[in-house]
Amino acid sequence: MKNHFSIHSCGPGAADTNAPLSSKRKHDRSGLLRTPQARSHLLPPHHGPLPRGEGGSFAAVRPAELDEFSDTRSALFPLPGGEGQGEGKTGAETRVSVSILTETVVGCTNSPVGRDSCRAPTFLRERIPGLDGVSPHPFCLRLRRAEPYRSNLFGYAALFMWFSLISPASAKVNVVATLPDFAALAQEVGGDKITVTSLVKGPEDAHFVDPKPSFITVLNKADLLIEGGADLEIGWLPPLVNNARNAKILPGASGRLNASSGIRLLDVPSGPVDRSQGDVHPLGNPHFWLDPANAKILVNHIAEALGRLDGSNSDYYAANARQFNDRIDRKLAEWNRLLEPYRGAKVVTYHKSFDYFLERFGLALAGTIEPKPGIEPSPAHIGALVARAKEEEVKLVLIEPFRPRKTPEYIARNAGAKLLVVPEKVGGHEKVKDYFSLFDYDVAQIVAALKESK
């Protein structure tokens, strides 16, 4: 390799002191700056409370992560962008010297090169607050081209390492949830003491999520991972966690929360299970978040987990959980009252996604469009379902927004029922922005449809 980079980010007078440090570690690639002496130069003026090596202190790449998830997150929880990313002081004392390959590139805020010439690339400046040369960011860098076509790659690599080293940590607990519903509940408990990211998006079919590489990056920085469990994410989550290199969220670790624990799951097979019965979940139906009573249990577990990870705020989390549960009790009474006149009304669903909702509010499932979990319907099954729906006077065909419409429409039309599309997850509809609005919306829609068909 003939072209190489090092980045110096330095305070006044740093040019002299940098030279020996950088030449000393010319060939030190990945084992950047192992010596305590070097590290003391590297650590930001104030870093987070989490121990080094736990990923916490270097969490400041977090604002950039908004790049991918800002849509989801801002839709669900309008957090101020980049909040909690404490800016380092314009550190006269702070010097960073990262030598990636073997040549030298100099960039100094106060070097004769000047401010503008050492700006970060535009695409990074646009996304990362504080990187803009005009803002009072403590560091500044310039990448000198050693060889025109290759240098950018190494330059960016150097820039990324620079980020990981200088950025001060956020004190917030970084929560990653598989589903937006768990993210919404975590947000209720954690308030402004946490940041939350949901891997699955509201309108998505949670059984068939692509394990995007970006999820590895997100999971690497997680302090707490909330998963549905009961094999809900078995098709995509395990390899992501295995590759995330984050001991905090490995199965059984204190930062791993199985949301289905402590919840009585429906449809737990009592006899032997095999795949001739379709994609049966041997641990039970994993769509449990559609029962608000289950949310109460989960919220208590989230408060416990957050209290364990962030003891200084454990009272805050516990109080939020209590408040949430009181509110759920009040809302549950309201939702029950709204649906009371329709108790026992029969519905057909596509998949067994709404079972917990139906059980909670006294509606009855007359059949599913899928003959077996995950199996597409045959014409014979559709015919039989229509006949049964007619006979049992099914009022509603209830499907999630991502399902195809043709078959459900056919069944509804022929059975004299009404087709209703309602979200089963937070974010599944534009009006469903949190856990309460999910039920407010779904209950209102169902009540309106049942009223009409009465």
Added chain:
Amino acid sequence: MPLLGQETNQVEQLKKELQEMQQNFERIQREQRQQMEALHQQIETLEKQQSSAAAEQAKLKNLVEARSAAPPAAETAPKPWSPSDPIRLLGGPHSYLNLSFDALFAAGGSTANDIERGLQLGGHDPVQRGFTVQNLETTFEGMVDPYFRGQANIILQIDREGESFLEVEEAYLETLSLPGRLQLKAGQYFTEFGRLNQFHPHVWDFVDQPLVNGRFLGGDGLRNAGARLSWLAPTPFYSELFLSAQNSQGETAASFRNGNEGEPLFGRLMDQGSVQSLGDMLFVPRYAASFNLSESQTLLAGVSAAFGPNGSGPDTDTQLYGLDLFWKWKPVNHNKGFPFVSWQSEAMLRRYEAGAFDWDRNGDGNLDPDEQDADGNGTPDLLARETLSDWGFYSQLLWGIRPRWVAGLRGDYVAGSQAGYEELLGDDLQRGRRWRLSPNFTWFPTEFSKLRLQYNHDDRKSIGVDHSVWLQFEFLLGSHGAHKF
């Protein structure tokens, strides 16, 4: 002594009182325990009851409190696992070993007469008219301990003569949480070079291996025993740096110290040689990065290289460079992962330093029966040292039309520079220009089975056009780990 007697009486009375108190205490304890048990039972029966909405809500509140107070583990694990229990094959919380079996077959035919290793370069491709047992793969996978995950893929195949043979495709461990964002993989594994080489044949989108993979990485892919370190860069997007060091010999390192089973390669007889220094190992650096272009579009791109000695001479090396790109569109409101469109392409370039080679094997200067005289001048051939450059690419587009139905189209192209030995021996089929176009159609009854029909239009320089039609079918049993993106 009356006083003493009185005292004795008192002591006895006190003892009696104490005994009574003890009995009382034990009785109360017993009663309370019974009461507690009764309460527990009551809670349980309440749980099972279905009552009116108002009563249910009040009850619910109590239950929720009672449940959240209790340790959750007690409720989810009705029966502790014991070593005598059968091994679970469906995944889940009690799994010590995930075991799965995948069977991949093909049926069909071709106009070509050299189907095996001529027309079809892949070791798991269909090799004959009629049926081919492509790949019978048993996968063992699980957590080794708190530090490692382990995986082994053992392949059974049946060759054209009907002989069954066994292949240890992969067997490696992988660290779970090394510090410094590092991950170590060690054992026998598919080299992280390019994209397709990392995947087992049953997840490929086409019946056969792309031509670039067959020519440069070998019919069975680039894999060997070794160790790989990877570093997840602290970038806002996914980016990972890999460095692998592996053995450089054998047929699973085709462009390197390949013994080639006594057949000449590039006009020369190969000699695997032996490892003399660290430089005789195979080194494979790779960098991969992924970007979410929008909510529904993801891009994964990688650059790879492989450096190692080859078997054509004492001081000859091979350099292999690769570029891979995978783009996928899948709308955010997909149903069962459909519809989708994905585009995957890989380009590779190989520089192969072929050593000087004297066909006078016994050194007597005369032409003997096992020696080669292609120019017909009566003396064994003498080949000069030269560098062979080869390149190629494949590009494939998949369209997931609706749940269970996928249509695909792949284009292949490979070519090489004209070499000195070819002037003597004629065009080398293993390096000649060639292209192929393959449309296909796949039906997935579920994620655990598939049926695929593919047509190949092959055009080989100095052979001409060949047509092939293959029907592939697959089934998967057991708990097969999720695949990466």
